[in-house]
Amino acid sequence: MHSRLMALTASAVVVALSLAGCASDTGAKPQKDDSKLTIWTIEDKPDRLQAQEKxxxxxxxxxxxxxxxxxxxxxxxxxxxxxAAAANELPDLVAALPLSNVHQFANDDLLDTEAAAEVVKKLDAGTFNKAALDLTRSGDTQLAVPSDAFPLMLFYRTDLFKAAGLDAPTDYPSVLEAAKKLNGNGVAGISAATSAAEQFTSQTIESFGLSNDCQLVNGKGDLALDSDNCKTAFGLYTDLMSKYSVAGEQDTATTRASYFAGQAAMVVWSSFLLDELAGLRNDALPTCDQCVADPRWLANNTGVVGGLQGPDASSPATYGEVVSFAIMRDAAPITKDLVSWLMSDSYIDWISVAPEGKIPVRTGAEPGSTEYVDGWADLETGVDTREKLSALYSPEVLDTVVGATNDIVRWGMTEGQGGLAGAMTTQRVLPTLFSDLIASGGSLDDALVSATDKAEQIKSGLGG
Structure with a gap:
């Protein structure tokens, strides 16, 4: 069959569709036929496009x-x-759509939610990660079909922990104890994002908050950043960053560099660290003293914790991203077959596009089956050098990575406040406040009052 990769920039798409809209009528467009599918994808790197074309x-x-x-x-x-919507030229499918966009486009009535529900039912909801389904629903409505995820996790030096007689850092007391005990002699207790300029800092702060069941809004829809749960979570984050971490602001690159150089005993990072940690990317190699002779040394001496569990939380939780196949309004009926096929016969091919960041959210073809998780573990990862995940990491580490996707929670998504959460992230509200607090000291209570005031302004502006 004929196929074509439409190599347009997004701005060119906008211009083309705007012109098309000027020439079209304003009536609703009938459902497309099955002769041709238009698929938009956010997986836009050349190697990933080639894999999708295949x-x-x-x-x-x-x-x-x-x-x-x-x-x-x-x-x-x-x-x-x-x-595209204004021109009645919506694609049939958008691949790798992040959560914020899923909820935004559902609110804009751009998604065929009935089609998404039919696909999930056909594949059996019992074969999906519950967290992924919950995050892609609004009430009882399935908005899109979750395809894969990446969680933020806590990576830690098992050799240092063993030598110090420390338990794995799974909760607040054990993280704080390890940070205190291991901080010194050229090693920071922990490295995590603090830069006011980075979205990664927003994700890190949210992850600490979620671990203690600190929510952006409560069940009534009221802002809750000044709750006791939040004060405990953010108190730990500011203590760790101001007393037991690397000096100065930390961002995506510097947190990784500190851990890779052996200058941090723990680091908060996403699962995308897995290939780099094993020395498979030449521009981000581990540089610790032991790593010179053995590029895999750091991977072999690193443990992983998924979601932390704070003292006020009933279960572990962490920040993460779940991406989805979003079937668009008026899509051709065969689009449902394509998504079902991508989530079954071609699912291993789909997550192989970037296995370190595409953790499966469907475990197998039937409830209880682990064929997709097992297949993921045997996929090759890496940029300049490629190795199977199972050759790099123990089954325990890989099980933790997969399990961490079950711990993913997000502010505002299940409370109908995804727009507020997104705006808070875009405007860097918490990174700005906490960066100042960590650098210069001050009152956590005052910072949370300021955060709540800013969130209230944003919420009002959104009509909330």
Missing amino acids: MLDAFSASNDVDYELVPIAEDQLSSALTA
Whole structure:
């Protein structure tokens, strides 16, 4: 079958669709037929596009359907999709759609939620990660089909912990004890993002909050950043960063560099660290003294904790991203078949695009089956050098990584306040406040009052 990779920038898509909209009528567009599918994807790197084309070629050949694959940068997606909707030219499917966009586009009535529910039912909800399904629902409505996830986790030096007689850092007391005991002699107790300029800092702060059941809003929809749960969580974060961490602001690159250089006993990072930690990316190699002779030394001496559990929480929790296949309004009926196929026959191919950041949220083809999780562990990861995950890490570490996706929670998503959470992140509200607090001291209570005031302003501006 004929296929084409539509190599347009998002701005070009917007212009083209705007022109198309000027020439079209304003009536609703009927459902498309099954002769051709238009698929937009946020997985827009060349190697990932090539992998997606290979999958789509296979589906196209066996289902007598043409397709067009359009790469769209994530930060351009909203404007491009708005223009497409105005021109009655929505794609059939958007692949790798983040949670914030799923909820935004559902609110804008751009998704075929009935189709998503049909796919999940066909595949059996019991084969999915519950957290992934919960985060992609609004009430009882399934908004999209979750495909994969990446969690923030706590990586720690098992050799240092063993020598110091420390338990794994799974809760607040054990993290604090380890940070205190291991801080010194050129090693920081912990490294985590504090930069006011980075979204990574927002994710890190949210992760600490979630671990103690600190929520952006409570069950009534009222702001809750000044709750006792939040004060405990953010108190730990500020203590760790101001007393037992690396001096100065820390960001994505410096947190990784500190841990890789052997200058931090713990680091908060996402699962995307897995390939770099094993020395598979030349521009981000471990540089610790032991790593010179053995590039895998650090990976062999690193343990992983998924979600932490704070004293006020009933279970572990962490920040993470769940991405989805989003079936768009008026999509061709065969789009449901494509998504079902991508989540079953081609699921291992899909997560192989970047296995360190595409942790499966569907464990197997039947409830109780682990075929997809097992298949993920045997996938190759890496940039300049490639190795199977199972050759790099123990079954215990890989089980922890997969299990961490069950700990993923997000502020505002299940309370209908995803827009508020997104705006708080975009405006760097908490990173700005906490960066100042960590650098210069001050009152945590005052910082949370300021955060609540700012959140209230944002919420009012959103009509909440």
